Amino acid sequence: MTPYALRRLQLASQLDSDSVAIIVGNIEQVRNLNISYPFHQDNDFYYLTGFNEPDCVCVIRPGHDTPYVMFARDNDSYQEVQFGARAGLKGLEQNHSVDKAIDISEFEGTIISLFEKRHKLYISDNHGRFHNQLGHWLTARQPDHAFDSVKVYRSIHQLSPMIAQMRVIKDEHELSLIKQAAEASINGHIAVMKACAPDINERVLSATFNRTISDYGCDSVGYGNIVASGNNGICLHYEDNNQLCKDGDMVLTDLGGEYQHYTADISRTFPVNGKFSDAQAALYQIVLNALDASISLVKPGAKWNTLFEANQRVLAQGLLDLGILSGDIEDILANEAQREFTVHKTGHWMGLHVHDVGSYQLPSSDEWTVLEPNMVFTIEPGVYIPADCDKVDEKWRGIAIRIEDDILVTEDGFINLTERAPRTIAEIEACMAESHS
The missing domain is CATH 3.40.350.10 (Creatinase/prolidase N-terminal domain)
Incomplete structure (x- = not known):
């Protein structure tokens, strides 16, 4: 059957x-x-x-x-x-x-x-x-x-x-298609990183992703490509993809291939010239730490809201340590002061649609959904500091960072379906160095 x-x-x-x-x-x-x-x-x-x-x-x-x-x-x-x-x-x-x-x-x-x-x-x-x-x-x-x-x-x-x-609980057929979409998208992101260089147009990087995923059976993307260099990354759903990538800026890519109707959804952020500045590295590491804090909690029985709470605490503490926020950490979290720079929630279900259907809270209840095996979702913390934000030091301005992985809940924990897409500072710099050597 x-x-x-x-x-x-x-x-x-x-x-x-x-x-x-x-x-x-x-x-x-x-x-x-x-x-x-x-x-x-x-x-x-x-x-x-x-x-x-x-x-x-x-x-x-x-x-x-x-x-x-x-x-x-x-x-x-x-x-x-x-x-x-x-x-x-x-x-x-x-x-x-x-x-x-x-x-x-x-x-x-x-x-x-x-x-x-x-x-x-x-x-x-x-x-x-x-x-x-x-x-x-x-x-x-x-x-x-x-x-x-x-x-x-x-x-x-x-x-x-x-x-x-x-649709929230994927069957084995669906999981096989999602995994193929993820594999195609991982290779697409690697190709984009290797193709990036100062003065390349965002549209070229977008086309590089599309070309690469076609080698893995994808004939479409699950949503409009986002290739946002510099301050363009402040727009969460930037799709113009028509500006030059400037030396010294970062590029935020949110790209997911669609394989037989099932999509992946990966975000990576990297320096145009292949080398993080001190300020870029400091902010990037905070976002990566926040992502990993949330992923570490994934297992059957965990509640959906705990993933968001975990990364928000890490982001708030990191921004406090860098002097971008000030005050007491508990007051910051209680007042959600960090949300000025972290903006969005944790992630979303993923499958036939990039923002797949299904409740995050139990029907007719204020209780959050409990994770079960074969759920698939993204976790995607971010930090966004507009170029015109004069309340922070100039070195932080115009930096937008989002890191997003696709997570499968297993019987005893999780599988990060997209961790092979370079995500640490060392991995990203090594990947980009290959194309320039």
Whole structure:
């Protein structure tokens, strides 16, 4: 049984025979005229089907004789010559474990009949494609509905929260894809470090990453590349990538390759000229220490919030030691004074989406999520001191540092999936020296 079939069974086990689950896939988006953007399937849809064609809807009916129905495009020789092959309805039934495939053009006229006498409709329609039809689905009768037959009053429920919590715990198939994405991204970051030199354009480094990950099977990135030199790194999601990297500045790179829909997410920061200045090294070491403090706590049973608290204490103490902050460490933490320079939280779930779905706190509770084996997430502390921050010594200004690793929770601890990407000062300087020797 495929991983996708197992996930459908897992989802169905959380429903009952009075339920229908409807999962809507993505449609193509037009870039201009007759050119579309590269297609990317809805993550919930792909998670349950593994099917990557546009304009599809999946219907799951627990306990039914035909529990797995797919609405999709049928074969069309003209369209396939123009835009590529399709699985077609027969192909879906023969090769994709679909119990019944129906042309998507028949969706609106057919979907209500699939509800039969079931009362509960569970919907995952993340882009609202059919939101204007929900009222009709609730009240519509089947064509043969006699006036003296048993009435069916339907209710609508959100399916996404169930799928989201399933997606937090990765199966072995997912882990193998994430590991490949991480391996590709590690090599991409190494290539970027080796390519960096004064007066190179950020876009060249971005392209270097894309070229390298393609050698490892990645045909895309999980999010827009961030190659931010100097003060550009102060912008957390800088994507212009069009400035020259100046001698004496740092480069903050946040880059993750996507392998078969699963992404990595790695951040590294390094000097343009391959050698840390004293000020850069001092700040960098604080961020690395904070990252390692959080990683060291990862194990089953640990609470999510403890990772953030650990790195914030290290960052605050480090900034205090350097004179960037002043006062008592406990007062600094109580007032979150360090947040002026540390800005963001610890990290996020990772998988089909770079900021993957799933709760960080227990439902209907103030309690933080407890870590379990096969969770995958990032930890990414940072320090950001704008060039115009005149409250600190000039030597600290215009320095932005973020270091981010991808962490897998194991039965007895963790695996840092991305630690092979140079992360210590010595490793980074040695890596960059190779390209200049």
